[in-house]
Amino acid sequence: MKIDIMTLFPEMINAVMRESIIGRAQDKGVVEVKATNIRDYALDKHHKAxxxxxxxxxxxxxxxEPLYLCHQALSAGEHVHTVFLSAQGQPFNQQKARELLAKEHFILVCGHYEGIDQRFIDECVDEEISIGDFVLTGGEIPAMAVADAVCRMVPGVLPDEEAFTAESHWDGLLEHPQYTRPENWRGREVPEVLLSGHHANIEAWKREMSLRRTKKDRPDLFAQFQPQDKRDKKILDKINSDER
Structure with a gap:
């Protein structure tokens, strides 16, 4: 997986993407996240962008023009899927991350100031993505968020596939609550089922908590959820019964 990020502030990208899990994945050669300075392709001696x-x-x-020349250098004459991080774009979500994961190479374009010349968008950009209905000073934070969300699903980045398939949004639900030691913290106990060692009961509890949390905190997601099996239907019946 290779992700090129076009930016005015490559140091900002590198400071984050060379650290922690993604940084280690880059060191292993599993993924490559490269930040390129758009100013390097400016046409004047002052690197005006x-x-x-x-x-x-x-x-x-x-x-x-600097945007175009930078893009041409990164795409090397080939079509490379290109995303402009924009407050006007389609909302980014886990499904979109999975779509980008299917591409071996894509380019993220970070805007700044009041935006970028529309003609570059029309010429080179395949889609615009937003990470939320708010405005930031630049596209670097959204680009890093997108790159992180995609890279962590690349085989070899996390210990195994379940490290991300069991998390929030993978199947349209929020993740169940998590607990660790001690068993009693300031009078709050870890749910007894998690200490039971009974795998089937633990999995049933996790699924139920996931459904309950989604219904409470993200009713919009819950409204779209379709039961996966008889267990889900049974849990939903229980939740509905408790609310009567």
Whole structure:
């Protein structure tokens, strides 16, 4: 898996993506996350990457040509799926992360200022992605969030597949509560079933808690959930009965 990130601040990307789990995965050669400075492709000696917008308005707009030349260098004449991180994009979620995982190589474009020249978007961008309905100072944080979400699913990054398939959003539900030592913390006990050693009961409890948490905290997700088997139907009947 190779992810190229086009940015004005490559040091910011490297400071995060070279650390922890993703950093170790890069050291092993399992994934590659490379930040490239757009200013390196500017056409003037001052490495200018932005200018005032046509039509007036506040702020600056990133120039199309440095973006295009940087993109061309990274794509090397081939079509590489390209994502612009934008507050106007489609919401990023686990399903989109899985779609990007299927691509061997993709490019993330970080905007800044008031945005980037629309002509570059029309020429080179395949899709726009947003990490939420809010505005940040640049696309670096969203790009790192997307890269992290995708890279952690690459085989060899985490110990095994269950490390991410059992987490929130993989199957449309939130994850069950987690506990560790001590058994009693400030008068709060670990649920007895987790100490029982009874695997089937523990798994049933985790599924029930996952469904209950999703219904309580994310009713929008719960409304879309479809029971996977008889166990799910039984748990849902229990939850509905408790609420009557």
């Amino acid at each position: 932005d200018d005032a917008p046509y039509g007036g308005g506040r702020g600056q707009v990133m120039l199309a």
